[in-house]
Amino acid sequence: MSWVHGVLGLGILVLAPWKSVIVRRGLRRRRRHAVALVFAIVVAVSLVAGIVHATLGPLQVAGFNVLAVHVAAAVAAVPLALRHVVRRRQRVRATDLSRRTALRAIAVAGTAALAYAALESATSLAGLAGARRRATGSYELGSGQPALMPVTQWFTDDVPTIDPAAYELQVGRPGERTLRISHDDLLAMTSTTRSAVLDCTGGWWAEQTWRGVQLDTLLGPHTSGSIAVRSVTGYTRRFPSEDAPTLLLATHVGGIPLSPGHGGPVRLVAPGRRGFWWVKWVQHVSLESRPWWSQSPFPLQ
Numbered sequence: 001m002s003w004v005h006g007v008l009g010l011g012i013l014v015l016a017p018w019k020s021v022i023v024r025r026g027l028r029r030r031r032r033h034a035v036a037l038v039f040a041i042v043v044a045v046s047l048v049a050g051i052v053h054a055t056l057g058p059l060q061v062a063g064f065n066v067l068a069v070h071v072a073a074a075v076a077a078v079p080l081a082l083r084h085v086v087r088r089r090q091r092v093r094a095t096d097l098s099r100r101t102a103l104r105a106i107a108v109a110g111t112a113a114l115a116y117a118a119l120e121s122a123t124s125l126a127g128l129a130g131a132r133r134r135a136t137g138s139y140e141l142g143s144g145q146p147a148l149m150p151v152t153q154w155f156t157d158d159v160p161t162i163d164p165a166a167y168e169l170q171v172g173r174p175g176e177r178t179l180r181i182s183h184d185d186l187l188a189m190t191s192t193t194r195s196a197v198l199d200c201t202g203g204w205w206a207e208q209t210w211r212g213v214q215l216d217t218l219l220g221p222h223t224s225g226s227i228a229v230r231s232v233t234g235y236t237r238r239f240p241s242e243d244a245p246t247l248l249l250a251t252h253v254g255g256i257p258l259s260p261g262h263g264g265p266v267r268l269v270a271p272g273r274r275g276f277w278w279v280k281w282v283q284h285v286s287l288e289s290r291p292w293w294s295q296s297p298f299p300l301q
Contacts, residue, residue: 002054002137003116009050010119011112012043039080046073055119057129058139058203067203134205136274141204146254151261152202153280154299157233160281164265169249171218172286181218183265187251189213194248200275210269212250219244219287226292229268230284235299237277238292239270246271249282 049070052059059066095101123130133139142148153159164183171179181189192214199205215227222241229247230236239247248269251258258264263280270277276299 002133002135005137006050006054006119007109007112007116009047010115011108012047014108014111014115035080035083039077039084042073042077042080046070046077049073051119053130053203054133054137055123055128055130057133058141065203134199136199136205138199138203138205140206142206142208144208144254146206146208146256146259146262149198149206149208149262150200150202150204152200152275154235154276157231157235157280159261160232162232162260162265162281167265169266169282170284170286172284172288173219174287174289179218183251186213186249186266190217191251192248194269194271196248196269196271198269198275198278202275208253209255210248210250211252211255212248212266212269214245215247215249215285216244218249218285222287225287225289228284228286228288228290229279229282231279232281232283235279237268237279237299238288238290238295239277240292241287243270249285 046069049061049066053067053070056066061069120130129139141150151159167183169181169183169186171181173179190213191211193209193211195207195209197205197207219227219241222244225241226238227241227244227247228236228238249266250263250269251266253262258267263278263282266282268277268279268282
């Protein structure tokens with residue numbers, strides 16, 4: 001949930017006064033501080049960008065979405081943090097596990113939680129855009145108007161060129177030969193229309209009416225193993241096999257065929273899951289013995 005993320009971020013600000021004492025002491029020593037200063041600046045940029053996104057909305061800074069600035073700065077901070085920890089290793093002391101330390105940690109967490117609640121209240125009272133974001137932190141964009149939805153995909157993917165006339169969906173079922181279904185045949189199958197919210201980790205969400213074929217129509221009922229859904233780009237996500245009735249291979253959104261940027265000719269609709277589960281440009285679906293949880297929580301490719 002976004003509130004956990006927010007409390008952790010504000011926790012860094014709560015610790016800033018205590019940390020500043022250590023920083024001032026370190027700056028008086030004769031050593032190079034360039035990397036440490038860059039680390040501090042990157043963390044500060046990430047925190048400020050995150051607070052701006054959570055309160056003022058999806059603003060643009062020098063042509064970049066403020067959420068992208070927040071994420072990029074956070075990612076850049078990771079190797080700097082690891083370098084800092086390795087170069088300044090601290091031995092675990094008995095006092096680190098003391099009752100006093102535990103009480104201090106609780107106090108910091110409580111103060112950060114109060115700061116988050118105060119920020120949320122101020123945002124709501126001021127009528128800022130942040131008061132209208134979902135629990136995930138995303139802002140509504142393009143509901144009922146598919147053309148207004150942003151064109152986004154995983155950072156390792158590009159929008160492929162797919163000719164619907166040459167497209168084939170490959171369906172794999174245990175003990176059977178791979179079934180190949182043309183786009184026309186897929187359109188001729190019994191379709192389902194479903195309203196679902198696409199909530200992208202890029203910071204936006206949209207509720208649309210999707211039309212397509214349920215996965216249990218193609219795969220049949222199964223209660224073991226997993227369903228692997230693969231894109232023409234190689235991007236893959238696995239789902240519990242019992243989720244087949246809720247998963248939709250969509251060919252239309254808002255009554256019109258899916259555009260290439262939005263996953264056409266066929267994309268997965270996975271209600272209740274974040275956008276990176278909604279595999280675009282689906283080429284292959286199969287039932288496999290491998291459990292669905294034996295994958296990274298977030299895609300790595």
